Amino acid sequence: MDPDLRAAIGRIARVPQLLVACDYDGTLAPIVADPSKAVPLPESVAAVRALAALPQTTVAVVSGRALRDLAALSRLPSEVHLVGSHGSEFDIGFVERLSPELIAVRTRLREALREIAAAHPGVRLERKPASVAVHTRGVDPQVAAAAIEAVRSGPATWPDVTVTQGKEVIELSVVATHKGTAVDQLRTQLSASAVLFIGDDVTDENAFGNLSGPDVGIKIGPGETRAGYRVAEPIEAARALGLLLETRRHWLFGERAVPIERHSMLANGRTVALLTPDAKVSWLCHPKPDSAAIFADLVGGSPAGHFSVAPERGGIPLGQRYRSGTMTVETRWSGLTVTDWLDKPDPKATPDGPAIISGDSTLIRVLTGTGKVQLEFAPRPEFAQVAVQLQPLGDGLLVLGSNEPAALYSPGVQWEVGNDGGYASAKAVVDLAALGGQVVLELRFGTHSLEHHRLPIHERQAAAERPWKEWVSTLRLPTTARDLVARSALTLRGLCHEATGSILAAATTSLPEELGGVRNWDYRYCWLRDAAMTARALVDLGSITEAEAFLRWVDGCVERTGGHPERLHPLYTVDGYELGAEAVIDTLPGYAGSRPVRVGNLANHQLQLDVFGPIADLIAATADVRGSVRSEEWRVLENMVEAVRRRWHEPDHGIWEARLPPRHHIFSKVMCWMTVDRALHVTRQHGGGDRPEWVELRDRIGANVLEYGWHEHAEAYSVAYGDEDMDASSLWIGLSGLLPGDDPRFLSTVLKIEADLRSGPVVYRYHWDDGLPGREGGFHICTAWLIEAYLRTGRRTDAEELFIQMIDTAGPTGLLPEQYDPLAERGLGNHPQAYSHLGVIRCALLMDNMLKQ
Helix, strand or coil, X not given: CCHHHHHHHHHHCCCCCEEEEECCXXXXXXXXXXXXXXXXCHHHHHHXXXXXXXXXXXXXXXXXXXXXXXXHHHCCCCCEEEEEHHHCECCHHHHHHCCHHHHHHHHHHHHHHHHHHHHCCCXXXXXXXXXXXXXXXXXXXXXXXXXXXXXXXXXXXXXXXXEEEECCEEEEECCCCCHHHHHHHHHHHHCCCEXXXXXXXXXXXXXXXXXXXXXXXXXXXXXCCCCCEEECCHHHHHHHHHHHHHHHHHXXXXXXXXXXXXXXXXXXXCCEEEECCCCCEEEEECCCCCCCEEECHHHHCHHHCEEEEEECCCCCCCEEEECCCCCCEEEEECCEXXXXXXXXXXXXXXXXXXXXXXXXXXXXXXXXXXXXXXXXXXXXXXXXXXXXEEEEECCEEEEECCCCCEEEECCCCCCEEEEECCEEEEEEEEECHHHCCEEEEEEEECCCCCCCCCXXXXXXXXXXXXXXXXXXXXXXXXXXXXXXHHHHHHHHHHCECCCCCCECCECCECCCCCCCCCCCCECCCEEHHHHHHHHHHHHHCCCCHHHHHHHHHHHHHHHCCCCCHHHCCCEECCCCCCCCCCEECCCCCCHHHCCCCEECCHHHHCCCHHHHHHHHHHHHHHHHHHCCCCXXXXXXXXXXXXXXXHHCXXXXXXXXXXXXXXXXXXXXXXXXXXXXXXXXXXXXXXXXXXXXXXXXHHHHHHHHHHHHCEECCCCEECCECCCCCCEHHHHHHHHCCCCCCCCHHHHHHHHHHHHHHEECCEECCECCCCCCCCCCCEEHHHHHHHHHHHHHCCCHHHHHHHHHHHHCCCCXXXXXXXXXXXXXXXXXXXXXXXXXXXXXXXXXXHHHHHHHC
């Protein structure tokens, strides 16, 4: 196939709403002497049927034939729209819509054309609901010419008649339409993003002429045309439809989507990246983790950008693992090891070294071994919205055309740069044995430098790994699941943004809570609640650096409220500023076809009164470890209490951010109580003295939630005041300390949540209607809360059993996404999720502490 046509099909296959329209005779069916025997090609029928069955894809056959004849000959399913008489017939009942005046013109037209046909032997008339076609195929040329002239000089001149000229046919209609207007009408009705039209006849030129923008027109056979592309015969058109089908199916449903939990994360304190088990970089945002992605294969397939490394012979890797105590990942095949890490920017120029090579993060990939390796480098900045060029130069490639400069340093690699659907990609095959057994690839951001680095690669790797190893060595790791807790701690630290102190809720956007569903959210931001809980887990392990940095970040957010901390948003960008509007990238198909892919999060505008509790709890824990409270922490704490004082009695949207009217959520009320309770702990333990007004506020909130949160019929604390539905977050009535572990009300709540929400290894958040379609998996954080509740209520064996079940759902490198589907036995939601990993840490520590008691 013509490479340009192949590229055009690749582009149009990835539009959100696609209309595929084609002619019948000479396109789906070869031209034959007897029009009544024009049978479509089997290959064309198969492609058309399959395309029509795809979501967001409409197929129409637009023919000059009468609709009844088109339906009888094509025998296409009802999913394929049939348009007859050059667009005059869109359905069987069309003729009933003709006005009496047009019916009278049609009657006169039929009579006049019958007389012309009678005078010219062999000429055949085809009567249609709104027109009459005069066929001259197989007629003596002189007779045919005379008949056409009689038509042109006679009925064709009537004021209410529209003439359409085709190959050996002329059609007169009482409705002013043609294939171009028919396609436009379909485009409008279907809100099509683009149209692909295939035809062979002169009458198809009206459709070709109306195409524009991303549309694609394919002309079959010779002759002048306004179509952008051409094929020789109908079977080649069938091949084009087949390619469209294959490409669009992959785009819509994902190209062999790797299970979410099997991805490994790279991090350097500035941004994050994800690797598939076969060493494909499928996700990387630049320059920050909430910036646009340069590699978005994870939610857009190969066309959305990736960086792949694999043995030329193919094969599944032997395994993938983190180097102990680091965020460096090794992927191993027989004869090939790929070592990946994200490096920080080079230090500034020194007398002994060059100026900065990379002004930002660097993705380093070291290939070691003896075999041949196949490489593909396909950067797609701005979620594949910006087409870039790749320029081979010296020891690598320059990425040109983006606002953010980038360069791939790759000495010894001979790249072949090609075009894939309008986007540049580079491929290479590397013989490691011929290059001394090692090749280093450095994707440098913020620079076009391809200079050789002054330090050997093994020294750079050691320097990158040293801070991670030193940090882990300072942690007080439990004996329970020690290695997994260490990996969870490293993952949480990898989600910390060192430059600002903010902490991501997760590394990704739009990984689905249901495969193929719409519950796809952007978690690449800093939620006050999630971040505080994350930092608290690290404090419990003995590291307060992350908590101190985060609390400074919170202090900045509070300061920007202008003295009104109750106006804090639930989440912010990593820089601590309000998010822009939530948007949809409709050119990306989503993970495994789960659309839409979202950027931003509408929860930004919700009222969530629970956010103050985890922050106060974090301040208390940090102060206890350090033995003192810093001035900015006092400011934050007092602001949290003031925010609670002003608004605790109001309904809110709750922890789960349901897009429903506000309610008096139990969890939010408990967190308001915990805010004041932890503030009292801090002021009593660290020199602030007692605060009687805080005592009164805490006790008033506690009494309120204990009285109004209890649901008599459910015999438990439910989701919200007056609602019988259960919610896993209500376990915090005991986890917070508001009720002791042996209180009958807490015991009853645990039993009710276990009965209603636990399913095997998972606990669901809730089963009440949250206003969104579809379902979701069990939440790992909810599972961790039930494990804690088991421990606090004396059910240690149940806790240990559920903990083992939960950690068994982790991926091969120990990472957990947000959720798990116990039926499909696979992870769901954004990945890796801070909630999930802090849950692992909390449970393991609590189990260890209870063993010591």
